Amino acid sequence: xxxxxxxxxxxxxxxxxxxxxxxxxxxxxxxxxxxxxxxxxxxxxxxxxxxxxxxxxxxxxxxxxxxxxxxxxxxxxxxxxxxxxxxxxxxxxxxxxxxxxxxxxxxxxxxxxxxxxxxxxxxxxxxxxxxxxxxxxxxxxxxxxxxxxxxxxxxxxxxxxxxxxxxxxxxxxxxxxxxxxxxxxxxxxxxxxxxxxxxxxxxxxxxxxxxxxxxxxxxxxxxxxxxxxxxxxxxxxxxxxxxxxxxxxxxxxxxxxxxxxxxxxxxxxxxxxxxxxxxxxxxxxxxxxxxxxxxxxxxxxxxxxxxxxxxxxxxxxxxxxxxxxxxxxxxxxxxxxxxxxxxxxxxxxxxxxxxxxxxxxxxxxxxxxxxxxxxxxxxxxxxxxxxxxxxxxxxxxxxxxxxxxxxxxxxxxxxxxxxxxxxxxxxxxxx
Amino acid sequence: xxxxxxxxxxxxxxxxxxxxxxxxxxxxxxxxxxxxxxxxxxxxxxxxxxxxxxxxxxxxxxxxxxxxxxxxxxxxxxxxxxxxxxxxxxxxxxxxxxxxxxxxxxxxxxxxxxxxxxxxxxxxxxxxxxxxxxxxxxxxxxxxxxxxxxxxxxxxxxxxxxxxxxxxxxxxxxxxxxxxxxxxxxxxxxxxxxxxxxxxxxxxxxxxxxxxxxxxxxxxxxxxxxxxxxxxxxxxxxxxxxxxxxxxxxxxxxxxxxxxxxxxxxxxxxxxxxxxxxxxxxxxxxxxxxxxxxxxxxxxxxxxxxxxxxxxxxxxxxxxxxxxxxxxxxxxxxxxxxxxxxxxxxxxxxxxxxxxxxxxxxxxxxxxxxxxxxxxxxxxxxxxxxxxxxxxxxxxxxxxxxxxxxxxxxxxxxxxxxxxxxxxxxxxxxxxxxxxxxxxxxxxxxxxxxxxxxxxxxxxxxxxxxxxxxxxxxxxxxxxxxxxxxxxxxxxxxxxxxxxxxxxxxxxxxxxxxxxxxxxxxxxxxxxxxxxx
Numbered sequence: 001x002x003x004x005x006x007x008x009x010x011x012x013x014x015x016x017x018x019x020x021x022x023x024x025x026x027x028x029x030x031x032x033x034x035x036x037x038x039x040x041x042x043x044x045x046x047x048x049x050x051x052x053x054x055x056x057x058x059x060x061x062x063x064x065x066x067x068x069x070x071x072x073x074x075x076x077x078x079x080x081x082x083x084x085x086x087x088x089x090x091x092x093x094x095x096x097x098x099x100x101x102x103x104x105x106x107x108x109x110x111x112x113x114x115x116x117x118x119x120x121x122x123x124x125x126x127x128x129x130x131x132x133x134x135x136x137x138x139x140x141x142x143x144x145x146x147x148x149x150x151x152x153x154x155x156x157x158x159x160x161x162x163x164x165x166x167x168x169x170x171x172x173x174x175x176x177x178x179x180x181x182x183x184x185x186x187x188x189x190x191x192x193x194x195x196x197x198x199x200x201x202x203x204x205x206x207x208x209x210x211x212x213x214x215x216x217x218x219x220x221x222x223x224x225x226x227x228x229x230x231x232x233x234x235x236x237x238x239x240x241x242x243x244x245x246x247x248x249x250x251x252x253x254x255x256x257x258x259x260x261x262x263x264x265x266x267x268x269x270x271x272x273x274x275x276x277x278x279x280x281x282x283x284x285x286x287x288x289x290x291x292x293x294x295x296x297x298x299x300x301x302x303x304x305x306x307x308x309x310x311x312x313x314x315x316x317x318x319x320x321x322x323x324x325x326x327x328x329x330x331x332x333x334x335x336x337x338x339x340x341x342x343x344x345x346x347x348x349x350x351x352x353x354x355x356x357x358x359x360x361x362x363x364x365x366x367x368x369x370x371x372x373x374x375x376x377x378x379x380x381x382x383x384x385x386x387x388x389x390x391x392x393x394x395x396x397x398x399x400x401x402x403x404x405x406x407x408x409x410x411x412x413x414x415x416x417x418x419x420x421x422x423x424x425x426x427x428x429x430x431x
Numbered sequence: 432x433x434x435x436x437x438x439x440x441x442x443x444x445x446x447x448x449x450x451x452x453x454x455x456x457x458x459x460x461x462x463x464x465x466x467x468x469x470x471x472x473x474x475x476x477x478x479x480x481x482x483x484x485x486x487x488x489x490x491x492x493x494x495x496x497x498x499x500x501x502x503x504x505x506x507x508x509x510x511x512x513x514x515x516x517x518x519x520x521x522x523x524x525x526x527x528x529x530x531x532x533x534x535x536x537x538x539x540x541x542x543x544x545x546x547x548x549x550x551x552x553x554x555x556x557x558x559x560x561x562x563x564x565x566x567x568x569x570x571x572x573x574x575x576x577x578x579x580x581x582x583x584x585x586x587x588x589x590x591x592x593x594x595x596x597x598x599x600x601x602x603x604x605x606x607x608x609x610x611x612x613x614x615x616x617x618x619x620x621x622x623x624x625x626x627x628x629x630x631x632x633x634x635x636x637x638x639x640x641x642x643x644x645x646x647x648x649x650x651x652x653x654x655x656x657x658x659x660x661x662x663x664x665x666x667x668x669x670x671x672x673x674x675x676x677x678x679x680x681x682x683x684x685x686x687x688x689x690x691x692x693x694x695x696x697x698x699x700x701x702x703x704x705x706x707x708x709x710x711x712x713x714x715x716x717x718x719x720x721x722x723x724x725x726x727x728x729x730x731x732x733x734x735x736x737x738x739x740x741x742x743x744x745x746x747x748x749x750x751x752x753x754x755x756x757x758x759x760x761x762x763x764x765x766x767x768x769x770x771x772x773x774x775x776x777x778x779x780x781x782x783x784x785x786x787x788x789x790x791x792x793x794x795x796x797x798x799x800x801x802x803x804x805x806x807x808x809x810x811x812x813x814x815x816x817x818x819x820x821x822x823x824x825x826x827x828x829x830x831x832x833x834x835x836x837x838x839x840x841x842x843x844x845x846x847x848x849x850x851x852x853x854x855x856x857x858x859x860x861x862x863x864x865x866x867x868x869x870x871x872x873x874x875x876x877x878x879x880x881x882x883x884x885x886x887x888x889x890x891x892x893x894x895x896x897x898x899x900x901x902x903x904x905x906x907x908x909x910x911x912x913x914x915x916x917x918x919x920x921x922x923x924x925x926x927x928x929x930x931x932x933x934x935x936x937x938x939x940x941x942x943x944x945x946x947x948x949x950x951x952x953x954x955x956x957x958x959x960x961x962x963x964x
Contacts, residue, residue: 135670141864141865151689151865151867154865183857194878194881195857195879202881204881204884204885204888205884205885205888205889206885206888206892206950206953207946207950210950213937214950214953214954217933217937217954218884218954218957218958220933221930221933221954221957221958221959222959224929224959225959228873228877229825229873229877229959229962230959232877232878232880233877233880233959235878236878236880236881239881240881
């Protein structure tokens with residue numbers, strides 16, 4: 001059992017890794033199910049102590065400084081005459097809400113305050129990719145595959161997590177899904193995973209009268225052929241059965257949760273329904289776009305461009321928190337939200353912001369050490385402190401956050417496979 | 432010599448990838464959601480197994496040397512076709528095998544025609560596409576997809592949604608209806624080899640498709656490589672305009688070696704990549720998308736690439752310094768490693784996932800002998816001898832959709848339906864992000880099967896004005912005759928007996944009921960047997 005200790009020089013990390021490994025009755029039964037392309041790994045814990053993970057990607061480069069902002073920093077206000085969130089102690093109707101003495105959350109995201117106060121929501125600021133690309137194309141890819149500039153790496157970090165862990169439910173037809181049109185790269189490489197943009201509609205089309213008959217015909221056809229083509233076909237048929245047993249349209253969220261009627265809101269609602277259906281799904285990936293705010297950003301204007309997007313995000317997250325993370329639930333969920341990069345500290349000539357570097361991440365869940373804004377050597381946003389004189393520096397590698405979630409919440413010690421060639425620093429994300 | 436198609440007819444598309452989208456900066460998610468159009472109501476399905484993905488990439492990069500894949504539990508992980516010796520056994524007709532590889536799907540009429548011509552004459556005909564009268568398709572394309580003829584300036588001013596849809600639909604239409612089937616297959620191949628993502632370059636893909644891919648798809652490889660190197664779309668896709676003296680971007684320099692010519696095992700070093708990037712400084716794009724050489728940003732210092740020294744020269748103007756890269760590209764085009772790499776890729780695409788060393792060596796030798804003449808290489812690959820032993824391959828979604836259309840022979844005035852279905856199946860044309868092109872690996876695609884089944888059902892039930900599938904020729908008087916009609920039309924008459932029986936069994940309750948027959952056709956398109964070629 002060659003664990004990837006060599007990837008992990010750091011003492012603190014090794015402790016983390018060992019701890020995660022303890023109790024993993026793992027390792028056995030691995031060979032038959034592990035993809036041939038993976039290096040030898042230690043199977044993650046199969047116990048139900050593992051969290052389900054929901055991963056959300058903010059596509060387009062989200063302006064972290066409009067979501068959670070340093071209201072005591074005058075540089076913030078001088079650099080952003082029209083694109084700043086008013087101080088929490090101001091009289092502005094769109095003022096933010098103080099999370100602590102230094103940072104506030106924008107009014108558009110105020111629905112997240114209860115989760116923050118409950119200690120379930122962690123904000124990580126100045127987070128992002130260490131690689132300094134400002135290309136959406138590259139940055140999204142680097143984050144999703146878990147490593148920058150490695151053309152050979154095509155599977156996603158979450159896909160590799162699933163590929164190196166035993167299913168939480170043996171024989172689950174579906175372990176992961178992307179609630180998206182096409183398989184999100186984050187999940188590529190995951191066994192038993194499907195892109196399902198609308199789980200309520202996942203099924204065989206055509207006449208309902210003949211559906212069962214046609215389904216049986218296809219099952220017979222694919223049962224008779226080689227597993228290379230037969231197995232995924234049968235997985236799909238089984239998933240249809242599985243999802244058809246879930247009444248998505250009649251789903252009633254608990255905790256009084258109300259999801260916004262937006263694409264993302266409906267996706268989060270479906271995610272909760274899938275988790276509660278208890279069918280063995282252990283990872284979900286969602287996307288929300290609209291963050292590429294080069295002009296008319298308006299984060300602090302009622303119904304402003306970015307204000308709307310932030311409201312959608314925050315209300316959906318808050319509903320999910322009330323619905324799937326609180327009360328007497330038999331499972332635990334960790335939600336992580338990130339974007340490919342942040343945006344310039346100073347606004348541009350069109351009341352927007354251009355591609356920058358550090359942004360903020362959100363991590364939410366009952367197993368998260370929340371109620372804090374985590375930073376690493378945060379400095380005033382004066383020009384001399386900025387990367388290239390214009391950007392919030394990346395002071396926390398997003399992989400530090402993800403690694404800790406993977407190791408401690410998802411019980412998978414194979415960080416050397418999931419984030420190749422990276423030695424994470426433990427930041428204290430989890431309880 | 433090969434074929435350099437004249438400007439009037441064909442032009443336009445290719446295959447491979449993309450979804451539509453917006454122009455420059457739109458996020459991926461917006462691209463995915465914007466143009467779902469016809470697709471909106473459909474369901475997506477699909478699983479890409481872990482195995483699948485990785486093998487697809489590693490398989491390409493590091494050639495698998497396993498003598499014989501171990502058959503057993505881990506079978507689903509093997510990159511090679513695990514398939515169906517049974518499938519192979521029923522495909523006895525060499526002409527049928529040729530058609531399956533050289534066409535997008537076999538059709539009864541084409542099979543009859545090809546058999547009349549004979550194996551060799553049919554292949555030779557297909558290797559000279561400019562001699563094949565294809566004016567109906569050319570006329571349809573000219574009428575329906577006017578943006579294909581536009582200059583970059585015109586394209587810039589056009590409706591971007593229309594530009595995107597037209598390049599995709601023209602690609603589908605040509606693949607489905609052109610008589611130059613082998614040519615269209617090669618367009619598909621080169622579109623992946625010289626992959627460009629419309630999400631990054633927008634309308635410029637239209638010009639690359641026309642002036643690079645389709646112009647040289649059955650021509651000479653060196654001309655194709657050179658055309659690609661002078662493509663504004665490729666320059667932009669691989670960040671070449673960002674590269675300048677003192678501040679290079681190595682993206683294109685790397686990929687022209689790694690992916691376009693000598694291959695990742697081509698023997699170059701990181702130093703070569705850096706140096707080639709310096710050599711390429713000045714190769715850029717101007718205006719709305721015109722390839723331009725700009726001496727002002729060229730690095731005139733001394734350089735050394737692949738063992739070749741380029742002395743420093745005085746800073747010049749005009750085209751001064753451009754010849755440095757021209758010379759390197761010329762030598763890459765005919766490099767022995769390129770012969771090998773292109774031979775492997777073409778053989779894999781046209782013939783089988785894991786060709787033998789001997790097969791590849793023959794193709795490689797032909798490349799060397801003919802200085803990269805593409806039809807000559809195809810001739811060495813698609814021999815009767817090779818075809819009779821080649822394991823089956825799995826149709827990618829685009830291939831599958833086009834084959835379905837060809838099999839059913841619908842009356843069509845728009846293929847927007849098919850574009851939406853191809854999107855649903857995960858193969859949006861010209862949308863593969865990374866420069867390696869859509870994978871051609873069974874494992875990558877085989878999980879997206881539900882979307883494929885629903886697409887089959889959708890196509891076989893079309894009775895609309897723009898896409899009408901006339902089911903009458905498929906209706907028999909009995910279940911058995913009905914099954915035979917479907918088998919003849921969709922499979923060249925060659926299926927397993929159990930398949931034929933099961934199809935008849937499905938028809939039996941109402942063999943003359945057209946709704947039933949449409950469903951049977953949909954199932955036949957969904958069946959495992961229709962996925963192979």
